[in-house]
Amino acid sequence: MAGHPDKGGATHDDSARATGHRSEVTLTVNGTPHTLLLDHRRVLLDVLREDLDLTGSKKGCDHGQCGACTVLVDGRRVNGCLLLAVTLDGSEVVTVEGLADGTGEPHPLQKAFLDRDAFQCGYCTPGQICSAVGMLAEAAAGHPSHVTDPAAPSGRPVRLDAAEIRERLSGNLCRCGAYPHIVEAVEDVI
């Protein structure tokens, strides 16, 4: 897709270059490096959806309020709609399309979401799953949450009960109300 003159977000078209509002950026997405000439206004989410045709990351609000665009950048979960892609040169991005292992087997969380019927319309689902992957790593690294016992030892892995999971996934809205099943799905993989 990169280089198509009509894909104005990422183009090598000379007239676009002449506006002076573009920079070349290299992103590694799901293990594949992409060098793109990007409009400085373009956010990571739109690079994924518009330039790379990775539409698994969803746009629900474009304002960091719903979490449907959650992806992993250098291993940490972020709202793709809030990050200007031009600031991410050299970053490693993992999206819902990149969670499966090398053999194409879905990630255990993806399987758990299926087993628990942890979604209905499916629009928030990629964000929920990416957020959960990032959250599990945070807990393993000892990051406390609002509901973590203040007396818990610092820097040690946090045990995730339902309250911890709910608190830590609260940046990901689901209007279908799949929350109880999402919590069960996350509990299945910990």
Next chain:
Amino acid sequence: MTGTGGALGAPAERREGRQKVTGGARYAAEHPLPGRAHAWPVPAGVARGRVTAVHTRAAQDMPGVLAVLTHDNAPRIAEPDDPTLAVLQSPDVPHRGWPVALVVARTLEEARAAAGAVHVEYAAEEHDVHLTAGHPEAYEPEKANGGFPARREWGDPDAALASAPVAVDVSYQVPPLHNHPMEPHTSTAHGDGDRLVVHTSSQGGTTVRAVLAALFEHPEDRITVVADHVGGGFGSKGTPRPDVVLAVMAARATGRPVTVALPRRHMPSVVGHRAPTLHRLRLAAGTDGRLTGLTHEIVTHTSRIKEFVEQAAVPARVMYATPASRTVHRAVRLDVPSPSWMRAPGESPGMYALESAMDELAGALGMDPVELRVRNEPDREPDSGKPFSSRHLTECLREGARRFGWDGRDPRPRTRTEGPLLLGTGVAAATYPVLVGPSTAEARALPDGSFVVRVNATDIGTGARTVLAQVAADALGVPLERVRSEIGDSDLPSAPLAGGSSGTASWGWSVHRACTALAERLAARTGPLPEEGVTAHADTAGLADADSPYARHAFGAHFAEVAVDPVTGEVRVRRMLGVFAAGRILNARTARSQFIGGMTMGLGMALTEGSTMDAAFGDFTEADLASYHVPAHADVPAIEAHWIDEEDTHLNPMGSKGIGEIGNVGSAAAIGNAVHHATGVRYRELPLTPDKVLAGLARPVTSGRGG
């Protein structure tokens, strides 16, 4: 019923599940097309008036801009039946947020920046967006939404109230609410030769096709509307919204594929909302708890261009036996965005009020609220006098009470505490009508032993593909794995929308009929099937829409436990439990998800969700997801949904009732009643946010009549 059985009712996994969890399911904005452009609407900045000038030069000169459409240059369309679709046709501004221009550009960034550079001048007029119970322009419409008479009356409720030993006379308020499906309203339109192809986020593609054909005077057989995956709707995508009209206009004006994805903040103004309802309820009862009179009167708003009257007093015509009743709807035309359907329109706010009032009456009588409801069970539908096809509300209440641990509850308010927290439990009933419409479908047997059912059903998250395959498998008497279902494309046999909890019944009926006919055809023939297979069609017109001698409704019971923090005013739901009687449950797995989802939306209605019309600016103050609080993970505790086996032969061949909305009905009342039980304070204005809770706790506690 035909077939071996076994597929229906089974917890079959969603057929598109794997696509959805791996990111492979594509929604309306996600179909790559060469040269596809993006469009960004410019919303009106006044609540009432006329556009006097649209200055587009600066926007047109910006990089990447392909077109700026206004009422001066946009393609003309035929006058729509739905006035909210007549966008860019006149300079009139019926409400703030109405689209007054549309910028089309190569990229999203270019379209958005140029939309910001469009300068619009208005001749603004005084506006009024403030609904009050005594508004001088309130009128009684002929009909409320759903075609219900605005007024029904029997007996003499005033006399009953005047002479009743026990009565309550209470008012409740439900604010405007927003559907906010996670996928914004989105359409991608493009011309393909003389065909118009549209990918749209809609609850019903057959209607979208018909509306586009009429508006753009384009033959229906040269329009294809695809709605493969839809990111929720909850009523707001029931019929076409302006996004699809704008996308087709933009595609025509530019000769390119164009996507219109409404920005989240634009949605409340143009996709419909649940209108606010102001309720007055009066219940009169004998000391035995039997109702002697009931009145439910509501006032709501509608817009200047469209009459939509939330039918909130209608459930009171169904629920309880009473010799005297008056139910009345009144509306006020204001300079507000047009309201529309939101999950269980009518029942959702109406049952909040009725079931809260029943709780107040139970308190005034000193009677258990479960028993009060059981005592007022009607033999027939009170309004119509028809027998119920099935009604198991009492069973739902009893089963819910048993599972929840209701027995032994101390009915006195503010008696349970846990540290500083006040604990309480509440109950409420639920009801939702059985709706069903005619549909067509096709079933085909293929030589490899597999079967395909085709119907333009829409999966907005219900699992339509899956349940329709289950219906087909049972009707054909074949294993589920051998049946494929094709839905979500208007080139398939036409079908009604996914709305009114009617989708599965309507589509399933035609699928069942097509499969039954196919099974007969297969039984009558010998030898291998021809290469193209053997096909049977069905159309349920005249069947599905035939009048029934029965009153047909689903019923349910909600139980909730809350903890109220008297220092912060925060209400936390600890657990919710619902039991439903909704005919035969066709897929235990997806049904449970729908019930829980409806209950979750009820939790939002009770505690977090509320919108307000800004009196000065005339728009919704809570327009985005940061200010309009859809429940988040941390708000939602353990929620259990159960059902009782209900056999009802007066419904459809599957024996099913709709389940998409009833989970939402009554759940807010159960939570509100639990808050009263916890605090001793009766709150009558949703949502129960900390500011209101604290203000209530600061008032002296009263109890009994009106609490």
